[in-house]
Amino acid sequence: MSTAETTWVEGAAGSGFDVDHLPxxxxxxxxxxxxxxxxxxxxxxxxxxxxxxxxxxxxxxxxxxxxxxxxxxxxxxxxxxxxxxxxxxxxxxxxxxxxxxxxxxxxxxLPFTVADYVDFYASLDHASNVGRIFRPDAEPLLPNWRHLPVAYHGRAGTVVVSGTDVRRPHGQLKGPADDAPSYGPSARLDIEAEVGFVVGVPTRLGDPVPTSAFAEHVFGVVLLNDWSARDVQAWEYVPLGPFLGKSFATSISAWVTPLAALDPVRVPLPEQDPPPLPYLKVEEPAGYDLALEVVVNGEVVTRPPYRTQYWGPAQMLAHLTVNGASLRTGDLFASGTVSGPEAGERGSFLELSWGGREPWTVGGEERTFLCDGDEVVLRATAGALSLGEVRGRISPPPVPDSSSSGHFHAP
CATH class of the missing domain: 2.30.30.230 (Fumarylacetoacetase, N-terminal domain)
Structure with missing residues (x-):
């Protein structure tokens, strides 16, 4: 498709949704x-x-x-x-x-049936920030991080389309000074600005997908918000990683950008040191130059750059299948939080507030994490293209129903 073609649709030519996009x-x-x-x-x-x-x-x-x-x-x-x-x-x-x-x-x-959902941890800046927040006196990265794309397996059934309200979740909570855990609504509700990749062509069980076959299997790209209850996550994640702190909701765009539309914004990955194992080697360019924005209640609070991601999507797909795990149409795998090296490029409020210790400001108010009623919008551009936005508003948690012990109803 030639980018020189001009559409006759009024107002579309030169927009982020011109004929070179067509999500x-x-x-x-x-x-x-x-x-x-x-x-x-x-x-x-x-x-x-x-x-x-x-x-x-x-x-x-x-x-x-x-x-x-x-x-x-x-x-x-x-x-x-x-x-x-x-x-x-x-x-x-x-x-x-x-x-x-x-x-x-x-x-x-929701534009497709989500078969499986895997979330990676592919940003060097995000992983380093999180390491410094939680392990200030130790090496920020754990020993495996530069050798493989770290990930957790999420919950496909709680992937929702942009515009769906997100209810503040309940869970077990235990602060550093608490003797025992308590149960209640998350007080440290966060976002993660991410890019999601949608699998089209499936594979048979036992057949790994090489990095060179990425474009044969991946249909397109969506923006993705991996909502995170940081206090629930902090107590549950040792030793097996995220579970209920992540599985209550993941929002994706209603529009799937075809992978082919992003060819003009392909860029080399950052230098990978040590060199990855052979199955993770890629032909350059294997990254994408996407510029993200996180908007809270109408105000841009951070601008994460996807071009700085350490692990590329072809490497994520290769690692996801290297053990013979099969792909299904509708599998969704995400980049993990997109963060850049600067303070204004952090893709989560955990980083933006440096673990809740350094408030950020929106609408003249200081914040660390999300309040009920907050609306978060993720936007991104890819050169002249605009990816479909991801929008979600925080609704209050359910409250106990006094007529039925242990049951909850909406406030």
């Missing part, structure tokens, strides 16, 4: 059935209604992206070429225009 989503209108949509400017194209070629129609008539994602790179390329032609051929504009809907007139849904 996929799933939407409804007037309680209609879910339909696959393609964003162009501030409009959504009903892909199936636009009469795709017979060979592509089944993939675009489905109620989720699952079938298209599993079809493979040849089909992905063909669909993008058809869409590009449709939206740049002014002669056919009158036929297509009725199938373009204003973004504000549609309801966006």
């Amino acid at each position: 996929y989503g799933v939407f409804t209108r007037h309680d209609d059935r879910p339909r696959i949509g393609v964003r162009i400017g501030d409009r959504v194209l009903d892909a199936a209604a636009a009469a795709p070629p017979a060979r592509l129609a089944p993939y675009l008539e489905a109620p989720t992206l699952d079938l298209l994602m599993g079809a493979g790179r040849t089909t992905w390329t063909a669909v993008r070429a058809w869409l590009s032609g449709l939206l740049t051929d002014a002669a056919g504009a009158d036929r297509v225009r009725p199938h373009l809907h204003p973004l504000d007139d549609v309801t966006l849904l």
Whole structure:
């Protein structure tokens, strides 16, 4: 698809959602059935209604992206070429225009079925900051960190689409001075600004995926917010790592940016020392230059740069499957918190407040972690492209129901 092509869709040319982007989503209108949509400017194209070629129609008539994602790179390329032609051929504009809907007139849904969710820890700056916060008198990085992409296995069933409220979770809490744990709502609710990668083509159990096959299996990219209850996490994570402090909600964008759309912003990874083992070696460039923003209640509070990530997504996928673990269509793996070397580039409030000891300011108020009612929005650009945002608002925790011991209801 040539970047010189110009769309006839009013207001789309030169926007972050021009024809060189064309992210996929799933939407409804007037309680209609879910339909696959393609964003162009501030409009959504009903892909199936636009009469795709017979060979592509089944993939675009489905109620989720699952079938298209599993079809493979040849089909992905063909669909993008058809869409590009449709939206740049002014002669056919009158036929297509009725199938373009204003973004504000549609309801966006989770665009694919999340099969598995794995979250990595791939930022050198984030891992170093966390190490300094919790182990100030020791080496920030643990011995394995520079040898493999560290990760934890998350909860696919709690991945939610942008715009879904996030309820403050309950859990076991134990401060350093407490004799025993207590139970209650998290007081250190945090975000993690991340980039997620969506698997399309599955593999058989026992077949590792080499770094060179990354683009054959990964369909696209979403922004991702890995909400984190830091006080719950601190008590539970030894010795097996994050569990309930992470599994209550993970928000992703409603729009999946095709991997091919990010080719212009590929960049080399930072120097990896020591050199990775052979199965983790990559052909450069293997990183992406994405500029993220974290917005709290309408105010930008930090700008994490994805280009500084130590481990690249092809390495994450290779490590995820090196033991023979199979891939499924809809597998989601994330970068972990994206942070840069500067104070204004930290992608979590744990870092921004330096463990809760150095408050940051939003709206003239000092904060360490999130308050009920706060709205967090993650945004990112990739050159001229704008990735679909991730939005979530914190709602209060449930309260005990006095009529039924141990049960809870919404306040």
